[in-house]
Amino acid sequence: xxxxxxxxxxxxxxxxxxxxxxxxxxxxxxxxxxxxxxxxxxxxxxxxxxxxxxxxxxxxxxxxxxxxxxxxxxxxxxxxxxxxxxxxxxxxxxxxxxxxxxxxxxxxxxxxxxxxxxxxxxxxxxxxxxxxxxxxxxxxxxxxxxxxxxxxxxxxxxxxxxxxxxxxxxxxxxxxxxxxxxxxxxxxxxxxxxxxxxxxxxxxxxxx
Numbered sequence: 001x002x003x004x005x006x007x008x009x010x011x012x013x014x015x016x017x018x019x020x021x022x023x024x025x026x027x028x029x030x031x032x033x034x035x036x037x038x039x040x041x042x043x044x045x046x047x048x049x050x051x052x053x054x055x056x057x058x059x060x061x062x063x064x065x066x067x068x069x070x071x072x073x074x075x076x077x078x079x080x081x082x083x084x085x086x087x088x089x090x091x092x093x094x095x096x097x098x099x100x101x102x103x104x105x106x107x108x109x110x111x112x113x114x115x116x117x118x119x120x121x122x123x124x125x126x127x128x129x130x131x132x133x134x135x136x137x138x139x140x141x142x143x144x145x146x147x148x149x150x151x152x153x154x155x156x157x158x159x160x161x162x163x164x165x166x167x168x169x170x171x172x173x174x175x176x177x178x179x180x181x182x183x184x185x186x187x188x189x190x191x192x193x194x195x196x197x198x199x200x201x202x203x204x205x206x207x208x
Contacts, residue, residue, distance in 0.1 A: 002054040003196055005042065005171035007188065011063040013081035020085060030202055031088035032194030035096065035125040037065050038184025040191035043086060048202055055199060057171060059192055061184055076128045083132045091133055092198045094190055095142040096122055143194060152193040160186040167192045
């Protein structure tokens with residue numbers, strides 16, 4: 001099976017809606033998601049339970065950041081709006097367990113604040129994703145980080161750079177791993193791998 005990807009940035013739900021192509025009536029839309037402020041998404045329209053020789057993945061980053069004059073809950077509202085535009089038939093997402101990286105120790109208050117804010121954001125995004133899926137009766141599948149890494153690289157402990165390199169090689173994209181911490185392309189790479197996993201499962205009837 002050959003999977004090729006087309007990547008684009010989507011800063012608003014309206015921009016995504018304008019770029020989104022209508023799907024054929026006999027196809028289902030499978031969506032891979034890696035939650036975060038630079039939310040990585042990848043989707044493909046496929047015929048379920050039919051042999052798949054090749055497919056095009058459409059991928060991008062959803063901007064869930066907030067401006068200084070905006071309130072935090074707008075992140076969650078925008079995620080719901082993006083999902084409503086995409087209208088997937090099944091969703092797979094990376095079930096992140098946030099673990100902060102602490103170098104040379106540091107004040108415990110600062111460390112706990114960092115953990116709390118990140119955990120709150122990821123937890124809130126997961127709730128929105130799960131709630132949207134429940135309300136629209138769309139199957140939602142959580143995938144462990146090690147499971148995705150092993151699928152992409154054959155190593156369950158692969159680093160971010162290796163995951164990005166695997167996405168470039170597998171899907172014909174050109175993601176730059178150099179500044180992934182600021183650009184968030186690691187989320188995009190993970191979303192591509194998740195979508196590929198969904199396709200392989202769905203087309204043989206293993207995931208519904």
